[in-house]
Amino acid sequence: MANADVPLSTDPLPGVLRAPAAIVVQWLPLGVVTALWELASGRVVDRAVLPSPVTVAGAIGDLIATGEVVPHLTVSLIRVAIGLGSSVAVGVALGVGMARSKPVEDFFDAFLTMTYPVPKTALVPLAILGLGVGTEATVSIVFLACLLPVVLNAYNAAGDVDRNLVWSARMMGTGERRVLWKVVVPATVPEIVTGIRQAIPIAFVALVSAELVASNRGIGHLILSAGQLGNYPRMFAAIVVISAVAYVAVRWFELLCDRVIAWT
Amino acid sequence: MTDGRVTVSNLKKVYGEADEGEFLSVVGPSGCGKSTLLYLIAGFLDPTSGTVAVDGEPIDGPGTDRGVVFQDYALFPWRTVEGNTTYGLEEAGVPESEREAIAERYIEMMDLDGFEEKYPEELSGGMRQRVSLARTLAYDPAILLMDEPFGALDRPLRESLQDHLLDIWRDLEKTVVFITHDVEEAVYLSERVLIMTRHPGTKKAMTEVDLDRSKGREAIVTSDAFTRTKNAVWRSLREETETGTEAR
Structure with missing residues (x-):
């Protein structure tokens, strides 16, 4: 109130410094x-057990320069894409189905609630037993780990869709089943996206855990084999690479959503 | 083609009827089931007894012979103004080229030209309600069911939309069933006002509104006929609220 010319602001920094300051704050913990x-x-x-960041940076450079990391990373990314993709397809259908149909809800509810606390990585040995070492086992672990966040977000949101939206569509000639696709799913998109956003890091956790034992390729395998050989710079390098890739995946997904979903 | 006569009845008597092309308002104490009545006519709810008929035929669920306008607009947030307006036409299988032309006509009718590509989120409450009207009118239902459509808007906006609605009603010859708790609004808009009892929500009285509507708002609301009718409805409604309070 003292000076009417001063614009209202809760930020002590002048405008030009705000963006750089935010970046500094963002990366400070790292x-x-x-x-x-x-x-x-x-x-x-001991330096042999915990190599310095500089040494690790060198090892990352080596992994990239020799191209050694590329096939492992490719395999890992394909596994994440298939596992996450199928969990989204199944999870949305399951979540929406449960929210809009009592029998479907009854059928899956207890099952999902009981399997929720089971760490999906604990199922790796079972996956190896059933599917052998390789892509099938790792993909199925990623799929199972990502399924729940997707299902739960879709389920909660689809159950909360504004009744009047559904009624309006019904009035305009949309049949009872078709309303799911025309109204319930689009109305649920923001929460489905939230579920996928939550599932991306989980996918990488599941991927690496599964690859440690259930694969002869992939970043998880790279980490384990380097560790077993006592090549710790290389092991840390692989860990940093997959962390960076997961970070980029999340950011890319967020940008994609901002562009595609213009209406929120 | 539906003519648009709505009948709500049970075995013994006709509860209420809106003739084709009539503007009927329903007022009643809050909680008396005004909205429930509208949802029954819409077909969202099934009557536990009695029937709801359109042109004498009992209704079977929601249908495109009727259109609903809600107080909270109920627009599809993922569709633009145009996308909302074309929804009913899409569902009716109207070809895309025709859809756009029809939608544009109603968008213009509701003074929304220039906002075709906007999302509901970007519009004010008054504009959203106009989009909702355009969306409903676009697929040409014979009967408009309106559930306190202007209740959330401030007075100047409400009055301008009321006049807009009257113009549309006259031009398009729709049957309108209009739920409101605002006596003045009911009398200003309608040809007849149905007053409901408190509990159970049944018909208390049907008041004819006889106004010369050729002159515009000021002349109407300052006329003796308007004041007289408004007071009569208000008193009738007041009785309901009073007995309700005593009963408690």
Whole structure:
């Protein structure tokens, strides 16, 4: 109130500095962890066991320069895409079906509630037993791990769709079943997207865990084999690579959603 | 083609009837089931006894002979103004080229030209309600069922939309069943006002509204006939609220 010319603002920084400041704040924790890592390496922990970030950076450079990482990363990304993709297809259908049909809900509800707390990676040995070592086993673990966030988000949202939207469509000639596709699914899209957003990191967790034992290829396998050989810089390099890829995947998905869903 | 006569009845008597092309308002104490009555006519709810008939034929669920306008607009947020307006035509299988022309006509009728590509989120409440009207009119139902459509709007907007609705009603010759809790609104708009009892929500009275509507709002609302009818409806409604309070 003191000076009417000063625009209202809750931010102490002038406009031009806000974006750079946000970037600094965003990356600060990562910087701090890297700095602590650098300090610990060779001082607190033996350099052979915990190689310094600089050494790891070199190992990442080697992995990329030799092209060694490419086939592993390709296999891993394909597995994530298939596992996540199928969990979205099945999960949306299941979630919407459960929300809009009592028998479907009754059929799956107890089952999903009981399997929810089971760590899906605990099923890796079972997957190997049934499907052998390879893509089938890892994909099915990724699929199972991603299914629940997708189902639950779709289920909750599809159950909450504004009754008047459904009624309006029914009045305009949309049949009872068709309304699912014409109204319930589009109305649920924002929450479906949230479910997928939550499922992406879970997909990578499941992928790497499964690949550690159930695969002879992929980033998870790369991590394990380097560890077993005692090549710790290489092991850390593979971990950093998959973390970066997962981060990019999430950001890319968020950008994609902003573009595709113009109406939220 | 539907003529648009709505009859709500049970075995013994006709509960209420809206003739084709009539503007009928329903007023009643809150909680008396005005909206329930509308949902029964819409076919969203099944009557536990009695029937709802359109042109003498009992209805079987929702249908395109009727159109609903809700207080909260109920627009599809993922569709633009044009996308909302063409929805009913799409469902009726109207070819795309015709759809756009028809939609454009109603978008213009509701003064929404220039907003075709906007999403409901980007519009004000008054504009959203006009989109909702355009969407309903576009597929040409004979009967408009309106559930307190202007209840959430401020007075100037409400009055302009009321006049707009009257123009449309006259031009398009629709039967309108209009739910409201606003006595003035009911009398201003309708040819007849159905007053409902408090509990159970049944018909208390049907009041004829006889106004010379050729002159415009100011002349109408300041006329003796308007005041007299409004007071009569208000008193009748007041009795209901009073008995309701005493009964408690």
